Amino acid sequence: GAVVSQHPSWVICKSGTSVKIECRSLDFQATTMFWYRQFPKQSLMLMATSNEGSKATYEQGVEKDKFLINHASLTLSTLTVTSAHPEDSSFYICSARQGVEAFFGQGTRLTVV
């Protein structure tokens, strides 16, 4: 099946710093990728839809200036959490669909201290 690779798998950063998370589709091209956030014991919540070559579409309540998304190629989307704060600590997962099936990256566990 298709593979989506996400990096890093975990990161610890200091408050106020920025963290970049990469999501790659390894064996297919993805014009659209999705970024989710998952807090403990909760489901995946869509943060934004990343579109290759154009601006990302953000969900209501998600600050686009804080969560910068760049989808510069058909196989790579990046999410940058800017000026991270402890409340941004969460599990971030990217996804891309090939046909009807959604494939997920391994997730990035972000801890802001």
Next chain:
Amino acid sequence: RKEVEQDPGPFNVPEGATVAFNCTYSNSASQSFFWYRQDCRKEPKLLMSVYSSGNEDGRFTAQLNRASQYISLLIRDSKLSDSATYLCVVPRPGSARQLTFGSGTQLTVLP
């Protein structure tokens, strides 16, 4: 009605038991439905897709009831390795590609 709603559980069942989860959805126009499995601290992985009335794959059976707008997942002969959170996933209303995830049903199979 919420876009997707699941019983959060937890369901604690003995090995070999049969367990069923239900999921209700609000978008009557949805044509495809999915059950994903998520292990602790891991990414979700597709378990089953449901397009018509149902789908069966080994010990797993998914059924769709369009009239009542619910999907069920039946697991027979539960194994310890079935312990996970099961996510009901439906297409988002008005979107061709976005998905809405249920909150998940936690299953623990006990020895």
